[in-house]
Amino acid sequence: MSSNLTLRASVLSFVIFALFIAAWHIATRQTASVAAMDPEYAKLMGLTATTGKSAMPGPFDVAAKIWEHLKNPFYDRGPNDKGLGIQLAFSIGRVMLGYCIAVCVAIPTGFVIGMSPLMSKALNPFIQVMKPISPLAWMPLALYTIKDSSISAIFVIFICSLWPMMINTAFGVAAVRKEWLNVARTLEVRPLRKAFTVILPAAAPTILTGMRISIGIAWLVIVAAEMLVGGTGIGYFVWNEWNNLSIVNVIISILVIGLVGMLLDQALARVARLVTYPD
Amino acid sequence: MFKNPFDYRNRLSRGCTCGQHTSQGEHDAALRAQSADLAKNTEATYENLVAETVMRQIFPVDAHRRAFLQKLGASTAAAALSSFFPLATATEVFAQAGSLEKKDLKVGFIPITCATPIIMAAPLGFYSKHGLNVEVNKAAGWAVIRDKTINKEYDAAHMLSPMPLAITMGVGATAIPYTMPAVENINGQAITLAMKHKDKRDPKQWKGFKLAVPFDYSMHNYLLRYYLAENGIDPDTDVQIRAVPPPEMVANLRADNIDGFLAPDPVNQRAVYDGVGFIHMLSKQIWDRHPCCGFAASQEFVKTNPNSYAALLKAIIDATAYATKAENRKEIAEAIAPANYLNQPVTVVEQVLTGTFADGLGNVVKAADRIDFDPFPYESFAVWILSQMKRWGQIKGDVDYQKIAKQVYLATDTTKFMKEVGLTPPASTTKTFSIMGKTFDPTKPDDYIASFAIKRT
Numbered sequence: 119m120s121s122n123l124t125l126r127a128s129v130l131s132f133v134i135f136a137l138f139i140a141a142w143h144i145a146t147r148q149t150a151s152v153a154a155m156d157p158e159y160a161k162l163m164g165l166t167a168t169t170g171k172s173a174m175p176g177p178f179d180v181a182a183k184i185w186e187h188l189k190n191p192f193y194d195r196g197p198n199d200k201g202l203g204i205q206l207a208f209s210i211g212r213v214m215l216g217y218c219i220a221v222c223v224a225i226p227t228g229f230v231i232g233m234s235p236l237m238s239k240a241l242n243p244f245i246q247v248m249k250p251i252s253p254l255a256w257m258p259l260a261l262y263t264i265k266d267s268s269i270s271a272i273f274v275i276f277i278c279s280l281w282p283m284m285i286n287t288a289f290g291v292a293a294v295r296k297e298w299l300n301v302a303r304t305l306e307v308r309p310l311r312k313a314f315t316v317i318l319p320a321a322a323p324t325i326l327t328g329m330r331i332s333i334g335i336a337w338l339v340i341v342a343a344e345m346l347v348g349g350t351g352i353g354y355f356v357w358n359e360w361n362n363l364s365i366v367n368v369i370i371s372i373l374v375i376g377l378v379g380m381l382l383d384q385a386l387a388r389v390a391r392l393v394t395y396p397d
Numbered sequence: 398m399f400k401n402p403f404d405y406r407n408r409l410s411r412g413c414t415c416g417q418h419t420s421q422g423e424h425d426a427a428l429r430a431q432s433a434d435l436a437k438n439t440e441a442t443y444e445n446l447v448a449e450t451v452m453r454q455i456f457p458v459d460a461h462r463r464a465f466l467q468k469l470g471a472s473t474a475a476a477a478l479s480s481f482f483p484l485a486t487a488t489e490v491f492a493q494a495g496s497l498e499k500k501d502l503k504v505g506f507i508p509i510t511c512a513t514p515i516i517m518a519a520p521l522g523f524y525s526k527h528g529l530n531v532e533v534n535k536a537a538g539w540a541v542i543r544d545k546t547i548n549k550e551y552d553a554a555h556m557l558s559p560m561p562l563a564i565t566m567g568v569g570a571t572a573i574p575y576t577m578p579a580v581e582n583i584n585g586q587a588i589t590l591a592m593k594h595k596d597k598r599d600p601k602q603w604k605g606f607k608l609a610v611p612f613d614y615s616m617h618n619y620l621l622r623y624y625l626a627e628n629g630i631d632p633d634t635d636v637q638i639r640a641v642p643p644p645e646m647v648a649n650l651r652a653d654n655i656d657g658f659l660a661p662d663p664v665n666q667r668a669v670y671d672g673v674g675f676i677h678m679l680s681k682q683i684w685d686r687h688p689c690c691g692f693a694a695s696q697e698f699v700k701t702n703p704n705s706y707a708a709l710l711k712a713i714i715d716a717t718a719y720a721t722k723a724e725n726r727k728e729i730a731e732a733i734a735p736a737n738y739l740n741q742p743v744t745v746v747e748q749v750l751t752g753t754f755a756d757g758l759g760n761v762v763k764a765a766d767r768i769d770f771d772p773f774p775y776e777s778f779a780v781w782i783l784s785q786m787k788r789w790g791q792i793k794g795d796v797d798y799q800k801i802a803k804q805v806y807l808a809t810d811t812t813k814f815m816k817e818v819g820l821t822p823p824a825s826t827t828k829t830f831s832i833m834g835k836t837f838d839p840t841k842p843d844d845y846i847a848s849f850a851i852k853r854t
Contacts, residue, residue, distance in 0.1 A: 155759065162748055162755035164670040173651070173671065198535040199737035265548040267541075348537035357537060361508055361644035362740040363671065 139177045146176040175366040183366045184373075202355065202370075206378065209344065209351040212268070213336050213382075216275025220332065224280050225325065228287025229313065232321070238288065245281065253278030253339045257346055267347040271340070278339050279332035286328025290321030319393070326390040333386055337379045352378075498702040502529055502709060505536045505545055505554035508739045509643055509661040510749050511582045511690035512555040513729060514770060516739070518716040520732040526715070527708040533738075538642045539612040546695065547573055552702075553694035553709060555581065557615040558774075559782045561693045561805050568792055569614060574696035577774055578710050578807040578814075579717070581690040585749070585768030586617060586680035587665040588624075590657035591650055592673065595758065600628040609641040609649065609658035616689050619785040621659040624683050626851040627833050632789075633853070650674050661689065662749040662768065663741050668757070670745050675757030679767055684832040686769070688778045699807075711814050713772065718820055720770040726750040772815065774806040777827045777839035784842040790853035798842050 160168045191203030231238045253274050260270035294317050302312045344353025352371060359367035502524075506512040516533055518524050524531040536542040539557060543564065546554040561575040590597070597603065603625070610617040618640075622632040632638055641649060643664045649655045651673045658664070659680070668674035680687060692713050699706045719725055730747040733739050739746060748754035752767035779802035786792045808826035815822040827839050837845055846854060 156761070159755050159759060159761050162670075162744060162761065164672065164742070195735070196737035197532050199735065199740075261541075261544050261548070267545055267548070267550060346537060347541060348535060354537075357644070358535070358736065358740055360648070362736070363647060363667065 142177050146172045146174045173365070175369065179366050180369050184370055187370065197349075198358070200350065202352075202374065205350060205352045205355045206374065209340050209353065210378065212272055212344075212351065213275055213333075213340050216272040217279050217333060217336050219272075220276045220279040220283060220336075221329065223276075224283035224328075224332075225287050228284045228325070228328075229291055229317075231284070231288040232291025233313075233317070238292070245285065248277075249281040249285070253335075254342055254346070257343065261347075267349065271343045271347055271351075274343050275336045275340060279336040282331040282335065283325070283328040286331070287321065287325045290324025290328075291317055293324070294320040319395075322393040323390060326386065326393060330383060330386045330390065333382050334379065337375075337382055341375055497528055497705045497708060499552070499705045500528065500530050502531045502552045502705065503534055503550065504531055504709075505534050505542045505551040507539065507542060507555060507643065508535055508741075509690075510663055510733075510739070510746065510768060511585055511661050513720055513733060513750070513768075514581055514713050514716040514772075515555050515692060516733045517720065517729050518712050520738075521716070521719070521729070523712045523716040523719070524709075527712040529705070529708050529712060531709070531712075535738075539615075546693070547571070549695075552698055552705075553692065556691055556693040557612055557617075558688045558691040558778065559614040559616065559619070559786065560612075561691065562779060562782055562801060563614040563786070563791075565801065565805050566792065568786070575693060575805060576696050576699055576807050577691040577693045577805055578699075578706075578810050579692040579713050579772040580688045580774050580778070581692055581717070581770070581772075583686045583688055583769050583771050584679065584681040584766060585689055586620070586659060586661055588621070588657060588659045588677040588680075589650070589665045589668050589674040589757075590677045591653070591655075592675060592757070594656060595675065598677065600625060600630055603630060603656075604635045606636045606656040607654070608636055608638050609646055609655045609660070610638060611643050611646075611660060612640050614786075614791070616687065616782070617659045617661070619782065619789075620680055620683050620687065622789060623785070623832065624659075626849065627835075631851050647671065647673060663739065663745045666745045666749050666754060667741065669755055670742065672757075676754075676762075679764060681764075681766060684830070685766075686771070686830070687832075688774070691774065692772075707814065710810065711818050714811070714814055714820065715818050717770045717772040718818070723751070723765060773811055773823055774808050775823075775826060775828055776802040776806050776808055777829070777837070779806045780839045780842050781830075781837055784837075784846050787842075787854060788846050788849060788852045796842075798839075 155163070155168060187202045191201045193201040194204060231241055256274050256277055257270065260273045261267060264270050264273060298316055298320060299312075302316050307316070340351065341353040341356065344351035345357045346353075348354050348357065352375060356368055356371045359371070504515060506515050519531060519533045534551065536545060536551075536554075539560065542551070542554050542556065543560060545551050546556075547564075556577070558577065558580060561577040563569055564573055564575045566572060608621065610621055612618065618638065621638065625632045625636065630636060639655075641655070641658070643660055646655070646658050646660050646664050647668045650658070650668055651671070657674070657677070665674075665676055669676060680689075692710075694706065694709075720729055727747060727750075730750045731743055734741055734743040734746045749768060752765045753761065753763050754767070756762050776799070780798045783792070783796055783798050783801065787796060812822040812826075829836060829838055831837065835848075846852060
């Protein structure tokens with residue numbers, strides 16, 4: 119029954135995909151009519167102006183370009199023109215660095231907030247104000263104070279992935295069942311041991327949910343941050359291709375950004391499954 | 398009294414480490430004298446070093462070299478060698494590189510044809526000719542290039558010519574003493590309008606238009622305002638002028654967010670190439686030979702790295718001179734069009750640089766001086782820019798025009814370096830010019846501002 123369902127679902131997915139591609143292809147087929155042009159003049163003009171070719175690329179243009187990128191993902195033709203693979207590596211590196219620093223800060227802080235009602239009440243107003251700030255709003259301030267664009271980008275990743283993790287950790291720690299803590303107390307477990315053997319396993323699923331939300335946000339933000347500071351990364355790639363009005367490459371980047379985001383999310387989901395246990 | 402003979406650090410034998418002197422002190426003194434001698438005659442050292450390297454390459458086996466020298470004699474050998482290897486030139490290059498404070502430099506640029514000399518100097522080898530290893534980095538916008546240069550991520554950068562003035566005065570940024578020792582290009586901008594305004598060629602019909610310029614502190618902003626005001630349109634109340642980064646302009650024009658722009662190329666030509674706009678007029682029709690972008694560096698960089706700065710500036714001046722020649726323009730277009738630099742179709746860049754272009758209305762226009770290159774930063778340019786900043790309320794109060802102009806536009810340096818690379822600099826650092834038929838006298842900027850009907854003072 120379930121294998122039957124999977125099969126039907128994949129058939130349906132495929133049909134939706136095929137319909138989408140077909141609709142796309144039809145929508146971008148050459149339609150506009152153009153006035154006759156002096157050949158000398160036409161030589162100086164682009165295809166959109168001379169042949170009425172749609173400014174939006176069709177699915178086959180995109181597929182051909184993807185193949186071109188796949189054939190040579192790691193080329194390096196100078197500081198401003200690197201392959202898609204290298205750009206992705208730069209972006210993932212930045213996200214990982216900012217995210218790991220955020221993990222190191224958010225989880226201990228979240229623990230403290232969750233275990234102490236006093237800290238929780240005292241820090242709450244700060245967290246509530248900082249949480250809704252768009253990470254990119256930090257960018258000018260970071261550039262101005264840190265005085266280094268790549269560290270600024272990492273800082274923005276750090277600051278945006280901090281809050282969901284901290285709040286989730288605090289919530290998970292605070293919500294550990296009273297009975298378990300009472301059992302620990304009757305057994306006279308020391309505080310550090312209590313934190314690691316009772317609270318951490320109990321709060322782990324909630325913490326990981328926070329981490330999953332954070333990595334999603336971090337990946338959303340890196341593209342925008344790199345578009346702003348330029349230099350390297352997938353965000354810069356999008357900007358550079360936009361500069362050239364190359365919609366094909368912009369579509370490919372969108373696709374790649376989606377795929378990498380999904381992979382990052384799935385990786386954390388797998389970890390979450392490892393630490394979840396039946397009650 | 399006696400050294401401990403069982404301590405490995407003590408030397409028991411008399412004499413020095415090399416064995417040629419009676420004591421270690423004498424040995425050291427001889428070494429010092431030798432190195433002083435070397436320093437006195439660095440030129441000779443370089444020559445010997447270069448010659449030695451060359452000889453070692455030619456005779457990998459030392460016995461062969463000695464046999465060769467024995468047969469010919471040293472002076473004949475040296476003459477024979479220099480006949481096919483330019484020893485003198487090699488020494489000169491080596492000596493020059495040796496005195497540079499910083500060889501690896503980073504220079505920022507915005508992907509527009511105004512940056513042509515800065516960009517082309519990399520692929521066409523003008524930086525390496527002056528002993529520098531320069532990495533040209535593309536930046537996302539003017540605010541970013543300003544911040545990255547202030548943060549010292551870039552040693553020098555391509556900037557709009559009003560920007561170093563604004564930064565020095567602390568307008569729209571923290572006040573940091575900046576310099577602009579060279580103008581990149583003159584002319585090379587245009588007003589482009591959306592295709593639907595094909596019949597509105599008179600600016601008096603432009604009321605309510607949304608127009609874009611690349612930055613608030615740009616020649617584009619001042620030229621557009623000047624042009625509109627001369628035609629009786631108040632640039633602040635009758636139209637909306639907004640700052641849009643050049644790469645976003647064509648996309649915005651296509652999306653109908655703006656009606657037109659006064660922008661740097663290749664943006665104008667790209668709008669034509671994609672059939673979304675037409676070129677209303679070239680900026681040279683407003684002010685022929687107006688400056689646009691400049692090559693800027695902080696005063697700190699100029700002072701702490703005088704030799705690197707000189708080499709960099711000479712490379713730029715050299716490249717600018719090369720770009721001035723019409724016969725080189727096609728080669729330059731091909732060199733700067735790839736994704737690493739402008740990231741534009743070659744034909745678009747070529748149309749801009751050669752001045753034979755499609756205007757978007759079905760005509761092929763020939764204007765050889767659509768863009769031209771002249772590195773000389775006339776102080777009068779700075780004074781005019783300051784007068785416009787004041788006219789439109791960007792700066793208030795009294796301005797010491799001549800002092801700021803002299804401090805930022807390093808015309809004397811440019812004069813010196815232009816001579817060194819074999820160019821003839823203009824005799825004076827000031828000149829008068831006329832914009833849309835109105836003469837500008839750089840000695841009376843305040844009277845000039847007062848003479849306009851539309852102003853914000």
